[in-house]
Amino acid sequence: MSETPIVQFGTSRFLQAHADLFFAEAETPVSVTVVQSSGDLSRAGRLGALAAPEGYPVFIRGILDGRTVDEERRVTSVKRTLSTATDWEELSRIVTHEARAILSNTGDRGYLPSPADTERVPTQAMSYPAKLFHLLAARQAAGAGPLSIFPMELVPENGRVLKARVMDIAAANEASGELRDWLEACIWVNSLVDRIVSEPIEPAGAVAEPYALWAVEAGPGVAAPCIHPAVQVVPDLEEIERLKLHILNLGHTVLADIWRREGQDPDRFVRQMMEGEPWAELDAIYREEVLPGFAAKGYAEEAAAYMQTTLDRFRNPFLDHRVADIAQNHAQKAERRIQAFIDWVGTSGPAMGRLQAIVQRAAS
Structure with missing residues (x-):
């Protein structure tokens, strides 16, 4: 061998x-x-x-x-x-x-x-x-x-x-x-x-x-x-890490939170959540909390471009990406992906009421 x-x-x-x-x-x-x-x-x-x-x-x-x-x-x-x-x-x-x-x-x-x-x-x-x-x-x-x-x-x-x-x-x-x-x-x-x-x-x-x-x-x-x-x-990895962790991974954890509130259908896929109320909630969080947070840290253009790439990936019609898989270890993921974003942006960014609520639900 x-x-x-x-x-x-x-x-x-x-x-x-x-x-x-x-x-x-x-x-x-x-x-x-x-x-x-x-x-x-x-x-x-x-x-x-x-x-x-x-x-x-x-x-x-x-x-x-x-x-x-x-x-x-x-x-x-x-x-x-x-x-x-x-x-x-x-x-x-x-x-x-x-x-x-x-x-x-x-x-x-x-x-x-x-x-x-x-x-x-x-x-x-x-x-x-x-x-x-x-x-x-x-x-x-x-x-x-x-x-x-x-x-x-x-x-x-x-x-x-x-x-x-x-x-x-x-x-x-x-x-x-x-x-x-x-x-x-x-x-x-x-x-x-x-x-x-x-x-x-x-x-x-x-x-x-x-x-x-x-x-x-x-x-x-x-x-x-x-x-x-x-x-x-x-x-340096910081920009790539922040974009991935606080846009793609954060978005997954937002969808996992919605899925948990919807009833936890084991066969629900990410692409199926990119429409209707789940999409409206994710879109609002991205545009009202996430993108303004990145802008406050000087990454406005980079975050907007990466978000669009991320949405295309979430909508991939070929991938049966189960939200149930994403929802494993949900509390730890909410802390690392969402609370860490809130802490990083700090008082320089927008109010993040929706994101804070997800962290609180995950910890309860």
């Missing part, structure tokens, strides 16, 4: 239709080992299908530059799949001897500490940052060089946050000065990802929109994980 310079933590349909697709389509294709960190035995079939020699399908469907896109692509970048529950020794070998970079997308709660994180040997009960610490410590002990770490979780400054968690775990493990210096020498990359992936294909694959972005924040030693049109190295 060929070496895999990328080790990826996460098997989600988002990663299947985002990073793994980019690696397959890159100017120089890149091979990936995909790691399941949850230990969920029900997903064993997915693991096997991800690494099938013929690849797995991703259907790209939507509107791009005024034209309809409806095409199938094959993802052949995944060469090996492992589980932290059963394959730790092999995973440690790959991280030590093959890896150039590690990427992760472990969900909204992926960085939360676990009581097991302070244990001196790796266990399945540990959080992702603790497992990462033990893998990196094994690599350093073997004399291999530092790595680039690409977290893709939707956490502001995700590279800095993940590094801080790993360094805290190193301190709890009384790591040597040499190991701590080595961890400091790793390149902890802040990045932002954006693509709506609406539904899975069993046992592996997904349906996704044409729009895609993997923005990587420039810094010493930072390089793009592959050469692909959707992968961009940018001087």
